[in-house]
Amino acid sequence: MKIIVNDIPIECTEGDLLMDVLLDNNIKIPHFCYHQDLGADGNCRMCMVEIKGQKRPQIACDTFVTENLEVSTISEQINEVKRSILELELLNHPVDCPICDQAGECKLQDYYMDFGLYDSHLSTPKTKKGKAIDLGCNVILDQERCVLCTRCIRFTSDITKTGELGIIGRGDNARVAVALGHELDNDYAMNVVELCPVGALTSKDFRFKQRVWFLDSTKSVCHGCSRGCNIQIDYNETKYSAEKVHRFRSRRNKQINQSFLCDYGRLSYTELNEEFIGGISHVEDLKELLKVDKKIALVSPSMSLQQLSAVKEFCRNNNIELFSLPYIDESFGDDWLKTNDMSANFAGVKELGINSSEEEFNASLENLHVVINFDHKYLKNKELKNKKVVHFTTSNIETNYELVFAIANFAHDSGTIINCDMIKQDFYTTKYKSVHPRLVELLEELK
Amino acid sequence: MGIKVVERHGNTFKEKLYLPAIFAGMKSTLKHFTKNLSDASNIPTICYPEEKPTDITPRYRGVHRLTHREEDDSIACVACFMCATACPANCIEIVATFRDDGVDEKMPAIFNIDLLECVFCGYCVEACPCDAIRMDSGIYSVIGKVREDFIYNKAKLLSIKGISKEEYSLAK
Numbered sequence: 001m002k003i004i005v006n007d008i009p010i011e012c013t014e015g016d017l018l019m020d021v022l023l024d025n026n027i028k029i030p031h032f033c034y035h036q037d038l039g040a041d042g043n044c045r046m047c048m049v050e051i052k053g054q055k056r057p058q059i060a061c062d063t064f065v066t067e068n069l070e071v072s073t074i075s076e077q078i079n080e081v082k083r084s085i086l087e088l089e090l091l092n093h094p095v096d097c098p099i100c101d102q103a104g105e106c107k108l109q110d111y112y113m114d115f116g117l118y119d120s121h122l123s124t125p126k127t128k129k130g131k132a133i134d135l136g137c138n139v140i141l142d143q144e145r146c147v148l149c150t151r152c153i154r155f156t157s158d159i160t161k162t163g164e165l166g167i168i169g170r171g172d173n174a175r176v177a178v179a180l181g182h183e184l185d186n187d188y189a190m191n192v193v194e195l196c197p198v199g200a201l202t203s204k205d206f207r208f209k210q211r212v213w214f215l216d217s218t219k220s221v222c223h224g225c226s227r228g229c230n231i232q233i234d235y236n237e238t239k240y241s242a243e244k245v246h247r248f249r250s251r252r253n254k255q256i257n258q259s260f261l262c263d264y265g266r267l268s269y270t271e272l273n274e275e276f277i278g279g280i281s282h283v284e285d286l287k288e289l290l291k292v293d294k295k296i297a298l299v300s301p302s303m304s305l306q307q308l309s310a311v312k313e314f315c316r317n318n319n320i321e322l323f324s325l326p327y328i329d330e331s332f333g334d335d336w337l338k339t340n341d342m343s344a345n346f347a348g349v350k351e352l353g354i355n356s357s358e359e360e361f362n363a364s365l366e367n368l369h370v371v372i373n374f375d376h377k378y379l380k381n382k383e384l385k386n387k388k389v390v391h392f393t394t395s396n397i398e399t400n401y402e403l404v405f406a407i408a409n410f411a412h413d414s415g416t417i418i419n420c421d422m423i424k425q426d427f428y429t430t431k432y433k434s435v436h437p438r439l440v441e442l443l444e445e446l447k
Numbered sequence: 448m449g450i451k452v453v454e455r456h457g458n459t460f461k462e463k464l465y466l467p468a469i470f471a472g473m474k475s476t477l478k479h480f481t482k483n484l485s486d487a488s489n490i491p492t493i494c495y496p497e498e499k500p501t502d503i504t505p506r507y508r509g510v511h512r513l514t515h516r517e518e519d520d521s522i523a524c525v526a527c528f529m530c531a532t533a534c535p536a537n538c539i540e541i542v543a544t545f546r547d548d549g550v551d552e553k554m555p556a557i558f559n560i561d562l563l564e565c566v567f568c569g570y571c572v573e574a575c576p577c578d579a580i581r582m583d584s585g586i587y588s589v590i591g592k593v594r595e596d597f598i599y600n601k602a603k604l605l606s607i608k609g610i611s612k613e614e615y616s617l618a619k
Contacts, residue, residue: 098527098576099553113449132552208543208553211528240540 003069019061033149034061037258082115094144102199104212127172137189138204143175146200152192220427224265226341228419229257243432274395276406295320299374301343304415323361347418408434505611510586512607514616523616524579526555530571538564558601578618585610
């Protein structure tokens with residue numbers, strides 16, 4: 001069926017929410033409380049549209065499309081409505097944008113530049129509320145900046161079902177708060193920071209580290225567990241320091257993680273900043289070592305299909321027995337995004353037919369002299385007497401190995417991984433080149 | 448969308464001709480030229496550096512300084528990075544940190560200006576929403592023996608006094 005938005009016909013299906021149709025067609029529709037994965041709440045009134053035949057403006061987030069619906073999002077009247085609502089939202093806002101971490105990605109700021117630009121009508125002092133309240137779980141609340149869209153509240157009540165947050169007070173004094181003596185406490189708590197359209201909820205982890213306009217983003221996939229949540233890596237390179245990843249943000253994927261990410265995955269970005277410190281090994285030394293007969297290799301199940309194939313080919317050419325053991329943590333998984341399999345691509349290991357039996361690996365390990373470890377954590381605490389170990393690593397390691405080759409981590413590499421539901425996903429490399437070579441390039445050199 | 452349309456100046460016929468204004472400028476230049484040519488002893492010059500200039504105005508862009516807050520003399524800067532963002536020479540290095548003295552939430556832990564890279568354009572002053580950085584120190588010559596002498600840090604920038612009467616940040 002067809003609807004008409006700003007005189008342009010748009011295709012949609014019956015029963016669709018007008019808001020989703022507008023958002024999917026990239027029509028600018030301001031909104032605070034509506035979120036595609038939290039649903040409509042209808043409290044912010046920012047998404048007002050004019051609908052032909054209706055007396056008053058209607059909210060797009062609670063209107064379902066019907067045949068030949070005529071909608072206007074840009075008329076004079078609608079802009080006036082948005083301006084007035086925005087003025088109300090900003091009435092008690094502290095406008096402390098220089099301090100606020102949300103500056104640069106704040107919807108209040110963006111909409112003000114679109115519809116606002118007025119002088120304040122307020123003749124009484126602004127209502128003062130709590131600032132920099134530590135809610136726990138790396139979340140800091142600033143009640144003054146809040147526009148009461150209740151996204152965070154709906155997240156804790158509908159999604160995590162922990163219900164820590166709520167609104168207390170009425171009118172000017174309404175504010176988001178946790179129950180007295182309680183604090184935010186769930187494995188997904190940091191999602192509220194991302195959900196917050198303004199700077200009311202900020203992350204203690206990212207707070208004051210960088211201004212967002214200095215950051216570059218790359219599409220990637222979280223390597224924390226086999227769920228394969230879609231993420232965006234935010235990173236930059238400053239004049240005085242090398243490239244650094246500053247945060248992971250979730251990227252919407254309806255099939256996998258919607259718009260959410262667990263705190264473990266979100267904070268796993270720190271691994272990417274671990275710098276490799278150590279001696280430089282030479283390819284010639286490895287070639288020499290490979291002349292020995294009894295060799296075994298262990299490859300990390302978090303490596304991409306491209307890397308796994310390259311390793312497999314390398315092992316076949318050099319007569320090496322190849323294994324890949326899964327990372328299983330029974331205590332990690334839950335019934336939502338987290339899975340017990342802590343590797344990103346174990347499904348890929350199985351698809352390529354790489355042996356993953358721990359008994360067979362240990363039995364083989366007994367008799368072999370050269371062990372090649374492709375960034376697997378299994379050998380970390382293992383006694384390896386009379387064996388020569390070659391280590392390909394993405395992060396710093398403490399143990400003294402025979403040969404150590406630093407390779408680029410997943411932020412500096414691109415590839416394909418398969419998640420626990422057998423969905424194949426690509427991840428991409430960041431803008432700045434790593435100082436370390438990619439594993440595939442390194443193996444190419446060894447041919 | 449957020450754009451202010453400014454009407455163009457110079458709509459009269461005389462202004463559109465351009466030439467009258469050019470000749471008016473030339474007249475001024477020629478007047479000084481003939482005056483100085485006839486009486487060279489009266490050309491205003493000073494024997495710098497023994498003699499120091501006395502006509503440094505408050506709007507002269509000298510070395511930067513960081514202002515203080517009037518209430519408690521603490522640093523006015525909130526490390527919003529506006530100056531560093533506006534800086535075309537990329538000479539300002541800021542590292543922000545929490546501020547736990549109750550005055551504000553944020554302040555710079557490190558604030559360095561590399562004066563060897565600075566082009567003294569004054570964009571940082573323009574960009575500052577807190578009136579925390581100024582170039583009204585009146586300092587026109589910076590001397591150092593090594594490159595590090597020209598990197599002014601937070602303490603140094605805070606210690607520089609302004610020549611205007613406005614000692615503190617005027618931001619509210």
